Amino acid sequence: MITKFDSLFAGHTDVENIGYGGTPINDRLYDNEHLSSALWKAQAIAQKMDGLGYNTFWMAEHHFQREGTECIPNVLMMALHLTHVTKNINIGCGFNITPMWHPLRLAEDYAMADILSNGRVVFGVGRGYHTREVETFGSPLIDQEANRELFEEQVDIIFKAFNNERFSHKGKHYTLPPAVPYRGYTLEDLTLVPRPKRLPVECWQPVQGGSERALAFMAKHGIQGMVGGGSAEGGAMHNVVLKWQAEHAKIGKHIELGERLCFGFHFYMGKDKQTCIKEAAGYYEENMKMFGELRLNKALTDEQIDIMRDPKRAPTAKLPRIEDAVASGGFLTGSADEIIEHLMRLEKAYPGLERVSISPSLGVPKAVILEQVERFAKEVMPAFKGRVSVKEPELAK
Secondary structure: OOOEEEEEEOOOOOOOOOOOOOOOHHHOOOOHHHHHHHHHHHHHHHHHHOOOOOOEEEEOOOOOOOOOOOOOOOHHHHHHHHHHHOOOOEEEEOOEEHHHOOHHHHHHHHHHHHHHOOOOEEEEEEOOOOHHHHOOOOOOOOOHHHHHHHHHHHHHHHHHHHHOOOEOEEOOOOEEOOOOEEOOEEOOOEOOOOOOOOOOOOEEEEOOOOOHHHHHHHHHHOOEEEEEHHHHHOOHHHHHHHHHHHHHHHOOOOOOOOOOEEEEEEEEEOOOHHHHHHHHHHHHHHHHHHHHOOOOOOOOOHHHHHHHOOOOOHHHOOOOOHHHHHHHOOEEEEOHHHHHHHHHHHHHHOOOOOEEEEEOOOOOOHHHHHHHHHHHHHHOHHHHOOOOOOOOHHHHO
């Protein structure tokens, strides 16, 4: 049953003239003061959520986003700061893009954050989806097979470093340590200093296509998954949940449908569903303008992507609309009663599901986000409080 509520903020600034008829994404260009405001926006959201009963505030690692869309380059640094200005809420890395790191630097930085935050920083890993970011840092992304191969070796190294007082590694991309002389002997192993205080490390990863290889890799390392809310209606993501369960069964772990997963939704609350759809349409469209270009919506054609760049054609063209996202279950909206009903149906379909994340679409201004997360906490979350989900200790971590 659902007992934990999170929110993810990818780091967008307050932008003007949103929606399909608004400023094209590639025409947005902001100065440093404006781009830096995303950091204070993140702090305001975390402080608002703190004390309202939320479990985790997630942020995303991104670089060079001069358009004001995703402006937090170091979520571990930001997370540690946020633990100093909040009291209770966990701060999640959603996600550290490992191909842009040396794996041991990432492991060290997380270990420090774990110790200094007293366990309030939650680890996460991802492969990345911006060529401008990943390829600029010298790692592959256009070559998806090379990207996955590098990512998997890096994560293997990170968990070796976390879980062993001494470790070594020899792979395609890394030989750790190198066989060099050091103070009278030849290096054969390393120790991460410091290692995380809390082991095993709780780790999360986004689930996109849900290939057998990806899900098996996550299950092997005990990594938990964040999936889109389209699962709510038994669509494509439902098959991912079934495969997730099957991959755990292969390694001898029986889990219920939805267990060790977080279902994520864009959301907007209001008087009723139809009113919310009207009020949030521009936010949804701004989000689609940014992510459609990155091919994260695989159903979009080249023609549709070209049209989204044109504010004259886009408003009346055949493009994804918020009504479609609401119908598919990926956009959670309506009154408190409507949202509670939706989530109650969700947990009946997925009895192992414990965690839901509600996130603002790109383009939602700070004032609206603060109002929305408070409203959700006060009007929706009480319907799910006071319930205890009993899980085997190993699988509940």
